Amino acid sequence: MQEPVPFSTSAPSSPDGIGLGVGLRTVHFAHILKNWPAVDWFEIISENFMNCGGRPRNVLDQIAERYPIVMHGVSMSIGSTDPLNLDYLQKLKQLATETKARWVSDHVCWTGVASKNTHDLLPVPYNEETLRHLVDRIGIVQDILERPLVLENPSTYVTFRDSTMTEWDFIRYLTMETGCQLLLDVNNVYVSSVNHDFDARRYLDSIPVDRVVQFHLAGHTNMGTHCIDTHDGHVVDPVWELFRYAHERGIRASTLLEWDASIPEFDVVHAEVLKAKSWLQTAHALDEPYVINPPSMETAPSRLAGIPQPALYATAEVE
Amino acid sequence: MAFSDPSLAEENALTGNSHRNLHGIQRWMQAMIVNPDGVRSGAASDEARIAIQSKSVSIEDMILPSRALSSQRRLEVYANAYYARLLECLRDEYPALTSLLGEETFNAFAFEYLQTHPSRSYTLADLGQAFPAFLESNRAVACADDNANPIGVEEDTSTDQSWVDLMIDLARVERTYCEVFSGPGIEQTATLQADDIAAVPAEEVGDIRLQVAPCVRLLKLNSRAHEFAIATRKGTASTDQLPESVPTYLVITRLNYVVRTIVVEQEEFQLLQLLINGDTLGDSIAQVADESPLEEPEWLARMAGWFEKWAAGRLFVQCVSW
Incomplete structure (x- = not known):
C-alpha cells in the first residue's frame, strides 16, 4: 500500500466549513443572476461545465465571482479497471483552477468498463483487491489534481458475494491509505442501510471524523422493498436524524442539498438546506432503528422507474 | 495489513x-x-x-x-x-422529435441506437451525437415502421419518404442546437463588420478569405423542420400542422448565448458554404454568380444584402489575406 499523500488539507477552517450550500442547476440560473440569493456556496456537476462554452459556463463564471464553488463529478470512475482518462483529469483540473474550486469530489464507484460509460454510479466489491486498486488510482488522481480527492459514498442496490469487508470499513481504509477526504452523503447512508439491511449509525460510527469535508443531503424514493436515490424531494426525517447523529459524533463539514428531479423553485431548495440549522439545534441521538414503510399515496414514487441519480442534462436555449 | x-x-x-x-x-x-x-x-x-x-x-x-x-x-x-x-437524456436532447414520434416510438428508436452507440464519453452531452446519422442509416427501417407515422397520414411511398425526411431533419436540427448552445461562441469576440471589408484595398478584396465564427453551422434540410423544433421549445407545436416538405437552407448560430436559426436562400447558402470551406471571396462570388439566373445588377444587390445580414448575424470573425 502507498503511504498517505502529504498534501496540505483543503478542509475549511470554520467548524462547519463554508456553510450551507445548494447544487447549481440550470433551471435556477435566471433566479440566481437576478436575485443573488444569500446562499453560502454552490456545488456544480463538473462534467456539465468541462467542455461548455455557452451560457452555462458564462453563468458559472459570474457565480464563481460571488460565491465559493465546489466541484462534484460523476464520471471519474475511480473504481473502474479501465485506464484513468487523463484528458478528463486535465480538464477537471483546469476547471477547478478557473473556478477556484474549494475542492473536487467524485464517488467511490465505477461507471463503466471496456471504454463504455453507463453514466451510473456502480458499486465495487469491497475486498482487498479493490482496495489496492483504488488506492493506486486515487494516488494518481491526487498527483494530477495536486490536491486531495474528496470521495462520496454512493447509494448502492446490490451486495457482491466477493465483498469481504463492509462499505464503511472499506472507506475508512481508503482514507487511511491515500489521505483522501470524504463527502459523507447522509441520504446515501440511509438508502444503502435500507437496501442492505444494516444499521446506519454503525456506518457513521466508523467514518473518520477528521476526513469529512462535506455532507450531502437529498430526497429519495421509497419503493416499499428498497429505496432509490432519486434526489426528487424533501429530505425525510430519518435522514435528518442521521445528519444530526453525525454532527453529535463530532463531524463538522460544509453541507449541501441536492435536488435533481422535479426541481422546485430556488427558494424551496434553499429553504430545505437551511433546515439543517434547526435540526442541529435539538441534539439527541436516535433511539429507534429505522423502519422502511410501504409507500403510501403521499410517498409513492414520483417516477415509475425511479431513476437513481445522476441523470443530468443541460437543455439548449433556442429562439 | x-x-x-x-x-x-x-x-x-x-x-x-x-x-x-x-x-x-x-x-x-x-x-x-x-x-x-x-x-x-x-x-x-x-x-x-x-x-x-x-x-x-x-x-x-x-x-x-x-x-x-x-x-x-x-x-x-x-x-x-x-x-x-x-x-x-435523449428525449431531453430531442424534444421535438419525441413530440413528433410520440414517446413510445422515440424510445424504440433510441433503444436501438444505444445498442450500437453506447456512451463512450464522460459527458452525456455526447450521447446523442450520432443519433441523426443512425436514423439516416436506418432510413429503410423507419419507412417500413408503421409506428413511425403515428398521426395516420395516408401512406404511399412519397409520404413515407417525407415523413422520414422530417424525422431525420428534426434530429439534425436538434443535435445542431445542442452543439451550438454548448460549444465555443463569439460572445466575448469582435466579429467582422462591413467596414472591415471596405477597408481592404480594392485590388486585394478578391483574394481575402473570411474566418467563420466557431458557432456557425450550415444545414440543408428537406423540410422546414426547424419551425417544429422551435415551436416545440416554445410549447406551441402541434402534430396537426407539420412542417412543409420543401428544400430548406439554414444557418444556425448563437448570439448572446441563445441559439438562433436563420433561413437563407439557396444561392446565399452556396456562397456561405464556399466561404466557410476557405475559398477566397473572389472565387466564391464568381462561382455562385456564374450559376445564378439573375442579371448582374440584381445579383449584386442581393449579395450586398446578404453581407449586411451576415454582419448583423455576426457570422464571421475576421477577413484574412494570404
Whole structure:
C-alpha cells in the first residue's frame, strides 16, 4: 500500500466549513443572476461545465465571482479497471483552477468498463483487491489534481458475494491509505442501510471524523422493498436524524442539498438546506432503528422507474 | 495489513467459487445491466460467461439477496436505471422529435441506437451525437415502421419518404442546437463588420478569405423542420400542422448565448458554404454568380444584402489575406 499523500488539507477552517450550500442547476440560473440569493456556496456537476462554452459556463463564471464553488463529478470512475482518462483529469483540473474550486469530489464507484460509460454510479466489491486498486488510482488522481480527492459514498442496490469487508470499513481504509477526504452523503447512508439491511449509525460510527469535508443531503424514493436515490424531494426525517447523529459524533463539514428531479423553485431548495440549522439545534441521538414503510399515496414514487441519480442534462436555449 | 473481515468473507462466499477478479466482476455486471433483454439474458450471454471465465454463473452466484429483494431484482435496479436514464437524456436532447414520434416510438428508436452507440464519453452531452446519422442509416427501417407515422397520414411511398425526411431533419436540427448552445461562441469576440471589408484595398478584396465564427453551422434540410423544433421549445407545436416538405437552407448560430436559426436562400447558402470551406471571396462570388439566373445588377444587390445580414448575424470573425 502507498503511504498517505502529504498534501496540505483543503478542509475549511470554520467548524462547519463554508456553510450551507445548494447544487447549481440550470433551471435556477435566471433566479440566481437576478436575485443573488444569500446562499453560502454552490456545488456544480463538473462534467456539465468541462467542455461548455455557452451560457452555462458564462453563468458559472459570474457565480464563481460571488460565491465559493465546489466541484462534484460523476464520471471519474475511480473504481473502474479501465485506464484513468487523463484528458478528463486535465480538464477537471483546469476547471477547478478557473473556478477556484474549494475542492473536487467524485464517488467511490465505477461507471463503466471496456471504454463504455453507463453514466451510473456502480458499486465495487469491497475486498482487498479493490482496495489496492483504488488506492493506486486515487494516488494518481491526487498527483494530477495536486490536491486531495474528496470521495462520496454512493447509494448502492446490490451486495457482491466477493465483498469481504463492509462499505464503511472499506472507506475508512481508503482514507487511511491515500489521505483522501470524504463527502459523507447522509441520504446515501440511509438508502444503502435500507437496501442492505444494516444499521446506519454503525456506518457513521466508523467514518473518520477528521476526513469529512462535506455532507450531502437529498430526497429519495421509497419503493416499499428498497429505496432509490432519486434526489426528487424533501429530505425525510430519518435522514435528518442521521445528519444530526453525525454532527453529535463530532463531524463538522460544509453541507449541501441536492435536488435533481422535479426541481422546485430556488427558494424551496434553499429553504430545505437551511433546515439543517434547526435540526442541529435539538441534539439527541436516535433511539429507534429505522423502519422502511410501504409507500403510501403521499410517498409513492414520483417516477415509475425511479431513476437513481445522476441523470443530468443541460437543455439548449433556442429562439 | 489485512483488511478483510473473515466472518463477512465466509458469510458471502459460495462454496467452491473460484476467484473472480475486479475486472471480471465489472465486465459481468455491465453485461447484465446493458443487456437489451434483461439481466436473465445477460447472465446467459457469452459476454458474461467470458467475463467470469465460467460456463455457468448465475446472478445468485454473484449478488447476495437482501431481506426484501432477490439477487435478480436488486440487479434490475441498475438495469432499469441504465435505459431509463439514457432514454430520458435523449428525449431531453430531442424534444421535438419525441413530440413528433410520440414517446413510445422515440424510445424504440433510441433503444436501438444505444445498442450500437453506447456512451463512450464522460459527458452525456455526447450521447446523442450520432443519433441523426443512425436514423439516416436506418432510413429503410423507419419507412417500413408503421409506428413511425403515428398521426395516420395516408401512406404511399412519397409520404413515407417525407415523413422520414422530417424525422431525420428534426434530429439534425436538434443535435445542431445542442452543439451550438454548448460549444465555443463569439460572445466575448469582435466579429467582422462591413467596414472591415471596405477597408481592404480594392485590388486585394478578391483574394481575402473570411474566418467563420466557431458557432456557425450550415444545414440543408428537406423540410422546414426547424419551425417544429422551435415551436416545440416554445410549447406551441402541434402534430396537426407539420412542417412543409420543401428544400430548406439554414444557418444556425448563437448570439448572446441563445441559439438562433436563420433561413437563407439557396444561392446565399452556396456562397456561405464556399466561404466557410476557405475559398477566397473572389472565387466564391464568381462561382455562385456564374450559376445564378439573375442579371448582374440584381445579383449584386442581393449579395450586398446578404453581407449586411451576415454582419448583423455576426457570422464571421475576421477577413484574412494570404
